[in-house]
Amino acid sequence: MDRARGALAQRSKRITIHEVAEDAGVSKTSVSRYLGEERKLLSETLQTRIEASIARLGFRPDRIASSLRGRRTRLIGMVVADITNPYTVMMMHGVETACRRLGYTLVVCNTDRDTELERKHLEVLRAYSVEGLVINTLGQERETLQQLVEEGLPIVLVDRQVEGIDVLTVGLDNRQAIRLGLDHLAECGFEEVLYVTEPLAGISSRRERVEAFETQIQARSGQLTGALLTLDGDHQDQALISRLERLLRESTAPAVFCANAPVTLRVCQALDRLGALKDIGLIAIDEQDWSALVAGGITTLAQPTDAIGEAAMTALVQGGHDGGGEPSHRVFPATLKPRGSTTARAKPMHSNA
Amino acid sequence: MDRARGALAQRSKRITIHEVAEDAGVSKTSVSRYLGEERKLLSETLQTRIEASIARLGFRPDRIASSLRGRRTRLIGMVVADITNPYTVMMMHGVETACRRLGYTLVVCNTDRDTELERKHLEVLRAYSVEGLVINTLGQERETLQQLVEEGLPIVLVDRQVEGIDVLTVGLDNRQAIRLGLDHLAECGFEEVLYVTEPLAGISSRRERVEAFETQIQARSGQLTGALLTLDGDHQDQALISRLERLLRESTAPAVFCANAPVTLRVCQALDRLGALKDIGLIAIDEQDWSALVAGGITTLAQPTDAIGEAAMTALVQGGHDGGGEPSHRVFPATLKPRGSTTARAKPMHSNA
DNA sequence: TTGTACGCGTTATCAT
DNA sequence: ATGATAACGCGTACAA
Numbered sequence: 001m002d003r004a005r006g007a008l009a010q011r012s013k014r015i016t017i018h019e020v021a022e023d024a025g026v027s028k029t030s031v032s033r034y035l036g037e038e039r040k041l042l043s044e045t046l047q048t049r050i051e052a053s054i055a056r057l058g059f060r061p062d063r064i065a066s067s068l069r070g071r072r073t074r075l076i077g078m079v080v081a082d083i084t085n086p087y088t089v090m091m092m093h094g095v096e097t098a099c100r101r102l103g104y105t106l107v108v109c110n111t112d113r114d115t116e117l118e119r120k121h122l123e124v125l126r127a128y129s130v131e132g133l134v135i136n137t138l139g140q141e142r143e144t145l146q147q148l149v150e151e152g153l154p155i156v157l158v159d160r161q162v163e164g165i166d167v168l169t170v171g172l173d174n175r176q177a178i179r180l181g182l183d184h185l186a187e188c189g190f191e192e193v194l195y196v197t198e199p200l201a202g203i204s205s206r207r208e209r210v211e212a213f214e215t216q217i218q219a220r221s222g223q224l225t226g227a228l229l230t231l232d233g234d235h236q237d238q239a240l241i242s243r244l245e246r247l248l249r250e251s252t253a254p255a256v257f258c259a260n261a262p263v264t265l266r267v268c269q270a271l272d273r274l275g276a277l278k279d280i281g282l283i284a285i286d287e288q289d290w291s292a293l294v295a296g297g298i299t300t301l302a303q304p305t306d307a308i309g310e311a312a313m314t315a316l317v318q319g320g321h322d323g324g325g326e327p328s329h330r331v332f333p334a335t336l337k338p339r340g341s342t343t344a345r346a347k348p349m350h351s352n353a
Numbered sequence: 354m355d356r357a358r359g360a361l362a363q364r365s366k367r368i369t370i371h372e373v374a375e376d377a378g379v380s381k382t383s384v385s386r387y388l389g390e391e392r393k394l395l396s397e398t399l400q401t402r403i404e405a406s407i408a409r410l411g412f413r414p415d416r417i418a419s420s421l422r423g424r425r426t427r428l429i430g431m432v433v434a435d436i437t438n439p440y441t442v443m444m445m446h447g448v449e450t451a452c453r454r455l456g457y458t459l460v461v462c463n464t465d466r467d468t469e470l471e472r473k474h475l476e477v478l479r480a481y482s483v484e485g486l487v488i489n490t491l492g493q494e495r496e497t498l499q500q501l502v503e504e505g506l507p508i509v510l511v512d513r514q515v516e517g518i519d520v521l522t523v524g525l526d527n528r529q530a531i532r533l534g535l536d537h538l539a540e541c542g543f544e545e546v547l548y549v550t551e552p553l554a555g556i557s558s559r560r561e562r563v564e565a566f567e568t569q570i571q572a573r574s575g576q577l578t579g580a581l582l583t584l585d586g587d588h589q590d591q592a593l594i595s596r597l598e599r600l601l602r603e604s605t606a607p608a609v610f611c612a613n614a615p616v617t618l619r620v621c622q623a624l625d626r627l628g629a630l631k632d633i634g635l636i637a638i639d640e641q642d643w644s645a646l647v648a649g650g651i652t653t654l655a656q657p658t659d660a661i662g663e664a665a666m667t668a669l670v671q672g673g674h675d676g677g678g679e680p681s682h683r684v685f686p687a688t689l690k691p692r693g694s695t696t697a698r699a700k701p702m703h704s705n706a
Numbered sequence: 707t708t709g710t711a712c713g714c715g716t717t718a719t720c721a722t
Numbered sequence: 723a724t725g726a727t728a729a730c731g732c733g734t735a736c737a738a
Contacts, residue, residue, distance in 0.1 A: 008425075008484040008507055008670060016731055027709045032733060043707065063480040064426065065731035068417050069714050083442055093436065096463055100470075105477050108461045110449055117453075124458050127416040268646050277646075290643040293621050293630075369715055380725045385717060396723065418715035422730050 015059040024053035035061055067129065076104045076316070077125035078134040079118060083110040086261050086288050087305060088136060091158060094309020095134055102317060104131070115140040122148065132316040134158060139202035154319060156312045161204045161329065168315045169329040170308055172285075174205060177301045177334035178212035181257060181283050184299070186223050188342045190255040190281045193217070194247055196229045196240070196267055197259035209259055209285070231266060241270045248276055255281025255342070261288055268294055282341035285334065297339030304332045368412040377406035388414055420482065429457045429669070430478035431487040432471060436463040439614050439641050440658060441489060444511060447662020448487055455670060457484070468493040475501065485669040487511060492555040507672060509665045514557045514682065521668045522682040523661055525638075527558060530654045530687035531565035534610060534636050537652065539576050541695045543608040543634045546570070547600055549582045549593070549620055550612035562612055562638070584619060594623045601629055608634025608695070614641055621647055635694035638687065650692030657685045 017031045034050045067073040080088045099106045109121035115138045132154040155167045195213045200206045217226035247254045258264040264284040271277045277295040287302035370384040387403045420426040433441045452459045462474035468491045485507040508520045548566045553559045570579035600607045611617040617637040624630045630648040640655035
């Protein structure tokens with residue numbers, strides 16, 4: 001009967017440190033000290049008495065009150081663009097692990113690729129006084145970010161940086177990843193590479209990858225030719241299907257280079273519809289559960305997602321002021337996982353020509 | 354220089370409602386009223402003056418302080434067993450959407466299938482005075498849960514219920530799902546069905562599915578024969594491989610029924626190693642990104658994950674006391690997505706025999 | 707080593 | 723319709 005109706009219950013009556021103090025016959029201060037860093041300042045007697053009272057009353061400190069006065073919330077906010085992306089989930093996992101190790105609680109918000117939602121989430125996290133922010137941004141809320149930075153809130157950007165926002169960044173070494181991929185494709189004897197990406201839309205990692213692709217295709221002009229296809233927002237992918245069809249028809253040793261996991265899925269679906277999953281070279285950034293199961297095994301460039309997530313948290317806590325000046329941009333190398341989609345395909349085609 | 358070194362910064366100096374009140378020449382009370390539900394009690398004049406001051410000073414209310422006095426945190430805690438499970442992610446998505454609609458912020462904690470971690474997360478969420486809890490439990494922390502229930506904290510269990518804990522539950526209609534699956538397999542002409550599951554370990558949905566499978570295989574004894582395989586913790590799966598090999602050898606129309614997404618992945622990996630992905634019937638609970646791409650398309654029993662997530666939040670907010678008595682256990686039906694792994698396989702085998 | 711007293715930013719209560 | 727003031731539960735100078 002004492003529950004609120006039609007809405008969630010208020011915080012119920014709690015045991016407070018005041019009551020513990022009374023029960024133990026000590027002052028609030030001593031109880032507070034027992035709970036915090038200064039426990040060693042207390043005498044044995046008090047410690048045991050307090051401990052007993054806490055247990056007897058079932059006291060649990062109130063983090064809310066604690067952070068109001070103590071100004072430490074022990075909360076870290078994380079904003080991710082797309083929680084259905086396996087990269088996001090695995091990277092979150094790394095952040096989470098580091099949080100646990102460091103005694104923080106992680107509040108995760110998903111923007112669902114909606115930039116307006118990104119702004120709202122950032123405001124809410126700010127309102128809860130998170131002590132730091134790990135952001136996988138959509139890149140459109142520069143002003144909101146800038147404001148947060150100016151307030152002195154520690155921020156780390158993951159996978160994507162934003163021009164003009166000077167904060168720590170952690171992500172993949174995109175040039176190295178593309179180079180590794182193209183080297184592999186060349187070695188396997190592929191000749192024509194179609195790079196498929198989602199719209200760049202101010203997302204730095206996508207842009208960096210495309211630029212690296214174009215630059216390095218240039219540098220291999222005797223060996224490889226390249227083309228670019230940008231998928232649009234609606235998931236019709238009719239353009240993708242036609243493009244792949246043409247590639248299959250016109251090239252003697254064609255390959256597709258997928259920019260990330262969502263692209264890989266769409267490319268595979270398109271190839272599947274063409275019945276051509278095994279008729280073309282395929283390499284993709286981002287390892288996924290099912291990479292080994294499709295198209296004779298998809299060759300991938302795996303990101304060290306756990307390391308990236310943990311590095312993000314570490315950077316956040318350390319503040320990254322290693323001597324001052326520019327904030328650091330930490331990158332991690334990709335690892336090539338060769339599978340059938342490249343290794344079992346090119347040479348026969350080569351001998352065909 | 355004013356930043357903390359070696360640790361995250363303290364909350365920086367904020368604009369408070371006190372300062373806004375001064376700036377606008379009104380009392381704190383009026384500002385607080387302006388911010389809350391009682392805005393309509395204020396005169397036009399005050400409203401515009403306060404609005405102006407808030408904008409000028411860039412004031413943002415402090416949710417921490419607000420919840421200390423107001424006893425409403427607007428926080429919902431969610432504890433999930435495995436964030437790498439696609440079911441979990443999609444269901445989270447539903448919870449999240451509902452939270453947004455209702456004005457709550459979601460704090461997600463992942464237990465990584467570690468029961469000790471589940472306990473710790475629950476304690477932390479309690480310490481932050483979340484107003485409600487959505488839990489995908491491992492089922493081992495009955496006492497912790499019971500304690501939370503007794504404190505009057507609203508709780509909803511998702512996918513799994515715990516014996517003796519009387520709280521709202523939302524999940525799949527497991528009997529219906531199994532029936533739908535077996536009907537389909539029978540229709541397609543399969544004769545022998547191997548049901549593969551992870552260890553039951555007190556997880557109600559797994560148990561319910563197995564029981565439904567066994568019961569319904571009984572009821573179809575002329576048509577189908579069944580067997581059960583429980584995967585163990587280590588991901589060696591040698592036993593699984595041998596079992597599948599034997600099934601392929603001995604049965605004329607064999608099929609595998611996968612209990613959930615993680616099982617499906619392991620079964621596919623095992624079949625892939627046997628080079629038999631297309632030589633056996635395959636049906637799985639849980640739709641995944643790649644369901645259509647593997648084994649000629651895996652037939653799935655899709656859960657309405659968004660609806661389940663939203664129902665969980667709705668139940669939480671409404672309190673679910675629809676007349677008193679037992680708390681409700683709401684179930685949602687699965688949807689059959691027939692694909693090649695069943696439709697393109699059985700009949701030819703049938704004619705073989 | 708221990709206790710007293712005040713403040714964190716807000717909302718609830720009571721008064722006007 | 724508006725304001726003054728006391729809490730909320732805890733941390734922390736400062737005093738003892």
